[in-house]
Amino acid sequence: xxxxxxxxxxxxxxxxxxxxxxxxxxxxxxxxxxxxxxxxxxxxxxxxxxxxxxxxxxxxxxxxxxxxxxxxxxxxxxxxxxxxxxxxxxxxxxxxxxxxxxxxxxxxxxxxxxxxxxxxxxxxxxxxxxxxxxxxxxxxxxxxxxxxxxxxxxxxxxxxxxxxxxxxxxxxxxxxxxxxxxxxxxxxxxxxxxxxxxxxxxxxxxxxxxxxxxxxxxxxxxxxxxxxxxxxxxxxxxxxxxxxxxxxxxxxxxxxxxxxxxxxxxxxxxxxxxxxxxxxxxxxxxxxxxxxxxxxxxxxxxxxxxxxxxxxxxxxxxxxxxxxxxxxxxxxxxxxxxxxxxxxxxxxxxxxxxxxxxxxxxxxxxxxxxxxxxxxxxxxxxxxxxxxxxxxxxxxxxxxxxxxxxxxxxxxxxxxxxxxxxxxxxxxxxxxxxxxxxxxxxxxxxxxxxxxxxxxxxxxxxxxxxxxxxxxxxxxxxxxxxxxxxxxxxxxxxxxxxxxxxxxxxxxxxxxxxxxxxxxxxxxxxxxxxxxxxxxxxxxxxxxxxxxxxxxxx
Amino acid sequence: xxxxxxxxxxxxxxxxxxxxxxxxxxxxxxxxxxxxxxxxxxxxxxxxxxxxxxxxxxxxxxxxxxxxxxxxxxxxxxxxxxxxxxxxxxxxxxxxxxx
Numbered sequence: 001x002x003x004x005x006x007x008x009x010x011x012x013x014x015x016x017x018x019x020x021x022x023x024x025x026x027x028x029x030x031x032x033x034x035x036x037x038x039x040x041x042x043x044x045x046x047x048x049x050x051x052x053x054x055x056x057x058x059x060x061x062x063x064x065x066x067x068x069x070x071x072x073x074x075x076x077x078x079x080x081x082x083x084x085x086x087x088x089x090x091x092x093x094x095x096x097x098x099x100x101x102x103x104x105x106x107x108x109x110x111x112x113x114x115x116x117x118x119x120x121x122x123x124x125x126x127x128x129x130x131x132x133x134x135x136x137x138x139x140x141x142x143x144x145x146x147x148x149x150x151x152x153x154x155x156x157x158x159x160x161x162x163x164x165x166x167x168x169x170x171x172x173x174x175x176x177x178x179x180x181x182x183x184x185x186x187x188x189x190x191x192x193x194x195x196x197x198x199x200x201x202x203x204x205x206x207x208x209x210x211x212x213x214x215x216x217x218x219x220x221x222x223x224x225x226x227x228x229x230x231x232x233x234x235x236x237x238x239x240x241x242x243x244x245x246x247x248x249x250x251x252x253x254x255x256x257x258x259x260x261x262x263x264x265x266x267x268x269x270x271x272x273x274x275x276x277x278x279x280x281x282x283x284x285x286x287x288x289x290x291x292x293x294x295x296x297x298x299x300x301x302x303x304x305x306x307x308x309x310x311x312x313x314x315x316x317x318x319x320x321x322x323x324x325x326x327x328x329x330x331x332x333x334x335x336x337x338x339x340x341x342x343x344x345x346x347x348x349x350x351x352x353x354x355x356x357x358x359x360x361x362x363x364x365x366x367x368x369x370x371x372x373x374x375x376x377x378x379x380x381x382x383x384x385x386x387x388x389x390x391x392x393x394x395x396x397x398x399x400x401x402x403x404x405x406x407x408x409x410x411x412x413x414x415x416x417x418x419x420x421x422x423x424x425x426x427x428x429x430x431x432x433x434x435x436x437x438x439x440x441x442x443x444x445x446x447x448x449x450x451x452x453x454x455x456x457x458x459x460x461x462x463x464x465x466x467x468x469x470x471x472x473x474x475x476x477x478x479x480x481x482x483x484x485x486x487x488x489x490x491x492x493x494x495x496x497x498x499x500x501x502x503x504x505x506x507x508x509x510x511x512x513x514x515x516x517x518x519x520x521x522x523x524x525x526x527x528x529x530x531x532x533x534x535x536x537x538x539x540x541x542x543x544x545x546x547x548x549x550x551x552x553x554x
Numbered sequence: 555x556x557x558x559x560x561x562x563x564x565x566x567x568x569x570x571x572x573x574x575x576x577x578x579x580x581x582x583x584x585x586x587x588x589x590x591x592x593x594x595x596x597x598x599x600x601x602x603x604x605x606x607x608x609x610x611x612x613x614x615x616x617x618x619x620x621x622x623x624x625x626x627x628x629x630x631x632x633x634x635x636x637x638x639x640x641x642x643x644x645x646x647x648x649x650x651x652x653x
Contacts, residue, residue, distance in 0.1 A: 027570070029611030047614055049634075050641055050648045051572040080647055095647070098570050344644045415634060416642035424637075426644045476632055 001062055001367065002147050002292045004112040011155070012109045015116060019043050020102035027099065042122075044115030045101055048419045054093045054101060055118040056108060060128035060146040060170070061089035061370040061377075065357035068368055070111040072353035078104050083353070085338065085346040087410060087459055088167070089127050089370045090118060094417055116154060121162045123153035123234070129171040129178045130371035133293060134333050134379035136325040138172035140189045140197060144290040145226065146170045148282065152227050159234055163241030164249035166234065174490060179372060181205045181214040181492035182464060184251045185233060192220050199226055203233055203263070204255030207458035211494045212252040215260040217267060225271075228278045232271035236263065296365035298328050299382050306383035315390050317443075318401040323386070326379075332386060334364075334378040335371070336393060337400040337408060341437035345411040345429050346374030355396045363389050372461075373410055375403065406441075406448045406515070407433035410461055414454025414471060415478075421454035423471025423478040424504075428452055431508045436515075445515060447528045451486075464488030466530045467514065468495045469507065480507040482514075484541055485533045496538050498545055510545055517544030562599050563590040563628050564606045565638070566616035574638040574649070575613065576628075577606050583613060585649065587639050592621055592628040 004012070019039070026036040040046075044055040056071070063071075071091055075083045078100045079093045086092055096104060108114055117124055126146040133141040149168055153159065159166070171178040172189040180186025186202035199221040205214025221229055237251045240258065248257075255263050309315045324333040336356065339345050348356070356376055360368045363385040369377035381389055393399040402408045409432060412418065414425030429452055436442050451465030455472075462468030468483035479501040486495025502510045515529075521540055522532045533541065564577035565587075575583040576590035584590065593599045599618055606616035620631035630636045641648020 027611075032610050033569075033614050047567055047572050049638055050574060080645075094642075098572065347644075415637055416644055424643060426642075430644065473634075478633060 001064060002143075002289060008151075009109070009112070012112075012114045012116070015043070015114070016102065016105045016109050019105060023098060023102050038120070041119040042116065043101075043105065044118035046119065046419070048094070048417050049415070050417065051095045052098055052101065053417065054096050054104060054115055055086070056091050056093070056113060056115045057118050057125040058089050058091060058113075058370050059125060059150050060132065060143045061130050061372075062128075062132075062143060063368040063370065064366050065361040065368070067111045067113055068353050068357035068360070070107060070113070072350040072357070074104055074107055075353065076350040082347050082349045084344070084413065085348065085370050085374050085376070087372045087374065087412070087461055088125055089130070089372055090125055091370070092413070094413075119165075120160075121164050121166075122160055123149075123156065123162075123166045123168065126150050126153070127167070127169045127178055127183075127372060129173060129176075130369045130373075130377050131177060131324060131333055131379065132172060132369075133295060134326055134331075135173060136327050137175055138189070138327075139191055140172045141290075141293055142170040142172040142178075142187075142189055144286060144293050145187065145189070145199075147289045147293075148227065148286050149230065151285070152230070152282070159238065162234070162238055163243045163254075164246070164251075166237070166251065168230075176488075176490040176492075177371075179461065179464065179488045179492075181490075182207050182211075182461070182488060183214065184237075185230065186214050187226075190220060196222070198222050201229065201233070204252045204260070205492075206250050206252035207461060207463045208250070209247055209456045209458075210250075210253065210256075211458070211463040212256060213492050213494065214252075215255060217260065217264050224280070224283055225275065227282045228275040229267070229271055231274050231278075232267045235274070236266045236270050240266070295327075296367075296380060298331065298380075301330070301382055301384045303330055303383040306386050309387040309390070314394070314399075314401075315387060318390055318399055319386065321401045321405065322403045330384075331380055331382055334381050334386070334389065335403045336376040336378065336398050337402050338375050338398075339402055339408045339433065340397065340400040341402075341407050341433040342430050343433075344426050345409055348376065352396060352398060355392065355398070359389060359392055373408065375408070402442060404447050404449070405443070406436050406445050406450060408449070409433060410449075410451040410465070412453050412455075412459035414452075414460075418454060420457060421471070422456070422473040423454050423480065425452045425454040425460055425469075425471055428469060428471070428480065428504070428507055432511055435508050435512065439512075441515070441519075444525075445519070445529070446525070447530075449488075450511075461488060462486070463494045464492060465495060466528075466533070467511065469511075470501075472501060474501065478504045480504065482507075482510065482545065484514075484538060485530065487530060498538065498542055500546075513544045513547070514541055517541055559594065559596040559599070561592055561594045561621050561623065561628075562618040563587060563592060563621040564599075564602055564616055565590070565619045565635070566606060566613035569612055569614055572614075577602060577616070581605070583609075587621070587630060587635075588627045590621070590628045592623055593618075 415421035453460035483495030
């Protein structure tokens, strides 16, 4: 994987030293909060409901074991022994004291990590397919491109004060696991008829208050033009984006208001201007970065132990749900679920982080990934090592076999932590997962994505959940609105609102009614919830959701 | 006619820990809402808020929050303020540890 150059290291150390002094000046009173706030946000430090929160970037979700161990150390030494993995493949520490944050940032720099541009109206952490470099279905590993974009966007002098935050995601496969159509810029590595590799550029997607599906601005961008084209898009947005109204400031609104054709024309004009400023040095840099992401030396061994382990029903169940096809047929991609029913989605204790680091080091070519679905991925595990890996995960309570199932829920921190939240998310996720675990229906239900956000900003991606739940404050009471039929993949659809919301007590029974309706309505066990919904539309599900409510009212 | 003023407390986050705190009648800050000054006069509330906001080396983001007296002791009205008095619901972290 990519290692910091001397330049990167010096830059991060300089920023860390500057922030140490800024914190000292805030504590001694020489900086006011109004002066300090933009400085702390540039370094990912938020003030939440109960404490400060530090958001640390995990670029394209990739970590090595030393980095994961350092996160564990930070969690233990300066936090409450755990960290929270987010839908932007970042990690958040929920309880740091202000005076300790400079030490935490130094500790991050020791392992080539930082929290720069994890907040503010800048280009944020670039995300990528969490199966990058491992999956059987990709054209190329998207991470070198993501790293190039990170180097270009970090401290980019023109883009530190954009109209609003700006998020980029990259995938190298047709199957979209990186939600690229819900990003400000989504990039898909594609191949044209001539066999050349390039990029499909998508712009103006987003969730939040006004959800929009991204639109293709260039169907095939030659590989060498990536940075000048990205720069052209962001600079057109920087000029046109609405600074008069925060709610209309994202590029999705700019694209919506001007139309994709007008935006494309402006971007192409700008591209013609800036292209010559890129001398090609970026392409040399990309070659170096690509070399850093060369695949590991695969091991050769007999996969018989994997086949033999299938006799164990626990192993088999886990293998069925938590393994994905690897580019090397003797390997598998392992998804480690952080969604044990009743647990907080995305939380890992320091002990769990250390165990995952050890397993990555001994059995996984020293690589870990964080998925936007808030799980940890071991991307390269030889099949012969899977039985041992499973046993180690079981011993640490990390072998929950639920990837892609109803209890594998995305949930934002919600009003348990977040100062912006309008309702809680975590307890709803806990209750749904626990309820369906009790019912033993999870495998019967099959593929189903529930995504929960605790406010309209949609960090929990509720609009693209097959079942989306949005927590709101309705006259001083937590209220949960359901959307149905959303999809965050290559066939992205924004879910439809089902109707009036439910109270915290009513929401789990409502989800249960929905699921029973699906089980009754589906054409057969292979038809997923989303397929059934697409075949039948909202009305039968709406009837199931509101039947009981109406009966009670009558 | 303007709306009738409802009782308030002044709350903020402590600068150093970020913890939720409340302004007392003695011009100090407490980590327990029970110690807060319950304010039922609008003009007085504005004066107290100005005082709170002037304490920039101790507190962040001071604001007026709805409160009610329960046996003479201030209690939060809105669920968000209630959560601030105890901490998150997924772990026994924050203030609920002490109670």
